[in-house]
Amino acid sequence: MTSHDATLGARTEDLGRALQIAGSRLDDTVFGKVASSVAGVRERLALGVDHTVVALAGGTGSGKSSTFNKISRLTFADVGVKRPTTAKVTACSWSDDAATLLDWLGVERERRITRAGELDSADEAALSGLVLLDLPDHDSVAPGHREVVDKVLPLVDLLVWVVDPQKYADDALHTGYLRDSSGMRASTVVVLNQIDTVPVGQRDNLVNDVKRLLRDDGLDDVPVIAASSKTDIGIDDLRGLLEQTVARRSVSAGRAAGELDAAATLLLGQTPAEVPWHIDTVLEREVDALARAAGLESVAAQVGAAVRNGYGSPEFRNPDPDSIALSRSRWLTGSGESLKPGWQRSLAESVASARDVASAVSAALQGITLDTRGPTTQPLTRRLALGAVLLAVLLGIATVLASMGILPVGDTWTTVLGVLAVVAAVAALVVFLVAMQMRRALAARRAQGVIASGRAALERVLQQTLGVPTQKLLDEHRAVRELAQSARDDGPSVPLRVEENPTTGSQIRVSSTGGARLTDLRSVRA
Template sequence: MTGHDATLGARTEDLGRALQIAGSRLDDAVFGKVASSVAGVRERLALGVDHTVVALAGGTGSGKSSMFNKISRLTFADVGVKRPTTAKVTACSWSDDATQLLDWLGVERERRITRAGELDAADETFLDGLVLLDLPDHDSVAPGHRAVVDKVLPLVDLLVWVVDPQKYADDALHTGYLRESTGMQASTVVVLNQIDTVPVGQRDNLVNDVKRLLRDDGLEDVPVVAASTKTDIGIEDLRALLEQTVARRSVSAGRAAGELDAAASLLLSQTPSEVPWHIDTVLEREVDALARAAGLESVAAQVGAAVRNGYGSPEFRAPDPDSIALSRSRWLTGSGESLRPGWQRSLAASVASAQDVGNAVATALQGITLDTKGPTTQRLTRRLALGAVLVAVVLGIATVLASMEILPAGDTWTTVLGVLALVAAVAALVVFLAAMQIRRALAARRAQGVIASGRAALERVLQQTLGVPTQRLLDEHRAVRELAQSARDDGPSAPLRLEENTTTGASIRVTSPGAVRLTDLGPVRA
């Protein structure tokens, strides 16, 4: 496998994985185009990039077939008065091993010709590996012609659009094809044919107008060759561009790279940006909302009251369905705000329904223990308090009896009994107040425990019913975007150019790395 094969193969598989992950979340048209590009490039790579496939495309009467014959220096393509003439794809290959490729391109056997190297002039060696196709007219009214063109165009490495002075601005060409070729400048050439029919003084203006239209189509730096099959103007210029294309083997993969780049850009349009959403930023807000919907604080307060008072049976009510639905809607709006409609629909389908969220909330809250038992020291403190009260009462009675001299105790013991009674009463009060404080502290802890357990349960419900599906979808969204970015071309191929030697007026025809050939072509129109 060549370097280009490996690189394009990796990009193709990245795009294929992205397409598989995105699936039905993409618009049908986008999915179809990307899938078609992936399938086409895979097929093309299966044949390798040893051949450079060049297609002559254009409208009725543009002179494609005559141009085909001029480039191939053979009289093979159909040229006639009746239009449209070219009904099927015609091919000329500059190698003997293009059979499988031509089969794949759908070129019939009787529509093929091979340049035999031993019979050709020496300069034909610079086109070794070239496969030249003459396509049917894209604007033909004949049934099936455009279908043939549309099938072949995505499969070729270099498109040579042949236009004529009368119809070069044809809307069907620009809107139907050229504007769809954005990003494929290195794989596109425009030939303004029949330039001999234009007055010499108007030719440059016409070429500049073609370039302007191409810029409007988003195609910068596309070579425009003024040519005539009758007078041979520009034919050698065009052959020089083909030699340059064949010599730069990396351009053989340019069409596939452009297809992948365009498909990746299309896929990126469905995943326009990183989604600025994090679950931590919304969990607390929606836990608050679910807690209100389920009456969590009310139940916690009831638990506290039951612990303080020693009676009560608090329980959770069914969560308010409208509040649950509103919380889910806010979640979807926040997490899906930056997503395209297909992804938003998938997000809504992947998370739990409002009813399921409500059921999960109810189940989770039912699992929370609502402990209303008093403190474990309750019995002891009660006994101590009662004992202290009893002692205080007994001592108080004894003090009264002693002070009435019913109980002979003397003044000293009477005073002692009174003090002891007062101490016992104070002790009873202290024990009672301490028990009350212990109960209140326990009630507060129990209420806080219910709130903490409830919020934790609600957070788990949100994570399971909404958070996990949302994060999974956003991870897939990110993966699709990263794979699509990985499938983008690292850098577009340099556009084809015809360089003019300013000293001699000759065109430099690049034939292979490190090899340059000068041919006196006269003024270059490009």
Template sequence: MTSHDAQLRARVDDLARAVDLAGDRLDPVVAAQVRDAIGGVRERLALGVDHTVVALAGGTGSGKSSLFNRVSRLDFADVGVKRPTTARVTACSWSGAATALLDWLAVDPERRITRDGELDAEDEAALGGLVLLDLPDHDSIEPAHRDVVDRVLPLVDLLVWVVDPQKYADDALHSGYLQKSTGLEGSMVVALNQIDTVPEARRAALVEDMGRLLEEDGLDGVYVTTVSARTGEGLDELRSLLEQAVARRSVAASRVAGELDRAGALLLEQLPGDVPWTMSTAVEEEVDALADATGLAAVAGQVGAAVRNGYGRPEFSPPQPDAVALSRSRWLARAGRSLRPGWQKALDDAVAPSGKVAEATRSALAKIPLDTRGPSSSRPTRRAAWAALAVGVVAGVLAVLGSLRVLDLGRTLVTVCAIVAAVAVLGAVVAFLVALQVRRTLARRREQQVLASGRGAIERVVQDAMGKPTQALLDTHRQVRELAQSARDKAPAAPLTGALRLPTGPEITGPSTGEGTTTDGAAAPTAP
């Protein structure tokens, strides 16, 4: 296995892993197309890329069968009246080892011919390894003919569209095939056949107009040449192009790489790169919403009031179902904003239903202790305050009675009683104030504890019910995208441009696909 093969196989494996990892979250049509591409590429790689498969495709009357015979220098393909009656592919191979490849292409054995005659072997040696196909008319009224064309086109390495000067703008060709071939410019050539019917003064304008139509189809830089199967004009140039394609030995690899690139691009359309999502911010917002739905702040306030007042039994109410449902919907909308429908559905399935979120929230909050007990020093402090107040009252009464001489206590004792009364009352007031402040401080602490514990419990619910499943799905989304990007061609092959020159040898910059540029970095002029 060459390094080219190994790299192409690695890209195929990445693409297959991406599709498998995405599973049913991909659009079924897209998934089927990508899987078909993977299967076709693997089959092509299994056959090796030593052969270059070139197909002549075109509409009725384009002369591709005549061109096939002229290129092969054999009178083998059906032409004229007989051609529309068959839906079979005709093949000419410049190799005796192409049987497995032709079997894979489903070419009937009786429609195969090998170009290995000894008499002109030296003249044909430059095309060794070429497999030339003549396809049915793509615009045939017979659906079977079009089915054959549609089946074979994705399998070939180099596609030569043979068009005649009268029908080169045919919509069946452009909308039916060319516009769907973007990304494969490097594996495509357009041959304007029957050029002998066009005055020389109009040929350059014809080539230019064909190039314009190709650009409108999204195919920039496709090589356009002119040829006449009847007179042989341009035939040597076309054969020379095929010889260079065979000599390069990377046309098949380029085609495989192009198929992988297109399949990867198709997959990436299902995987937007920008998925705006900040887990911490999203979790915090939904914790706030669920805290409001459960009345967390109100319950915490009730706990504080119960601690301050010494009575009250606060408790959590079940979360409001509508508020929980709204929170979940908002979460899905934000997390899935940039996702395609299949991924959005997967996200909806992964995130817990609102009923489970509500039940998990209720259960989590039910485990939070709502301690309304006062401070442990509260009762002794109150007792001491009341005792001091009682002493103060008794001493005060004695001082008053003594000062009024109701009791004969003497001046000194009256003074002592007055001082004791004042100190005792002041001590009682201070004790009451201290006890009150202790209760208030404890009430604030208990209120904050309930708030913190409640938010922590709700955050764990949000993380488990919504956050972790969402992050896991987005991680999978990212992995699938990275694999799809890895499967794409990092430097796609340049289109076949220039008079008759394909990149070769050191000019091929991409080791896995045979991409190339001209030595001066510019495209040579298009062949007339």
């Protein structure tokens, strides 16, 4: 696989993966165009985009096949004697891997020759990768000839029209082909063949007349090379031009690169660069909303009251469906605000419905323990408090009886009994207050525990029902964009241009995506 094949292949596969990930989230028109581009480029890659395809086209008797033989330095193409007619495509390739392309073009096996062997001269290396085609005569009456020409034109890096001094103004050539190929003027050159048959003093006038006709056809910038396949005038100039054409990225590669770039641009238009969404901020806000919808704080308060009071059976009610739907709607709006409509629809379909979110909230909250039991020391403190109260009562009665003289213990013991009764009462009060404080502290902890457990459960619900699907979609959105960016062309795709400087000779400038370079070809001398 050649460098352009490998590069374009990688870009094509990136675009194919992006298309597969995005799928129905893309606009139908965009999806169709990108899919068509991927399929088209794959087909071109199968043909090999690093071949430089040059086609010789012309009418009967123009010397096209003779020019083909001169360029290839072989006597291979048909050169008629009685009626010089080219009826089938002949190909000469300076490449060993052009068979698939030639098969697709319908070039018969016996009409192909390859110039890539060790026996070829060293100067043929400059044409490595060239596929030179000798097309059927455009003015032939055979119905399939135009079809062959039309099939070749989209792959042509350079279309060489070979005309002769007698029929260069043929209306069939100009109205049937040249005027329709104005869009290809940057990759077209005209060879005025058989210039040796024209008097030296008339050659410049003839070349200028050909240029005038080309301007009338909308082909202002197309150069005209005066040549002769009989005397070799201009043949070296034409080969030099082909060498410069081969040195640059082929039109097929350029068109494939441009098509991928256009398709990637369409995809990038469907995937905005920034999606300002952060799950942490959204989670905190929506957990608050779900907590209110489920009455979390109310249940927590009931648990606290039950712990303090020693009775009560708090429970979670079903969350408010409207609040759940509103929370889900806010989530979709926030996370999908920067997405295109197709991605927004996919997001809405991928996250759980409001009903499913509500069911998940109910199930999660039902799993939270609502512990209303009192402190574990409650039985002991109760017994201590009751014992202290009982002791205080007994001591109080004894003090009263002693003070009334009914219990003869004397004044000293009467005072002692009174003090002990007060101490027992204070002890009972202290134990009661301590127990009450312990219950209050426990009630607060239990209430906070219910809130913490409830919020954690609600956060897990949001993560599972909304967060995970949302993050997955946004990751895919980012992946599509990154793949589309990698499928973009790494440089401007400038079509092959052939310009002739306003000089008497054939000084030709060839430029393409590989950069511009000036080639001074030998002047055509009469």
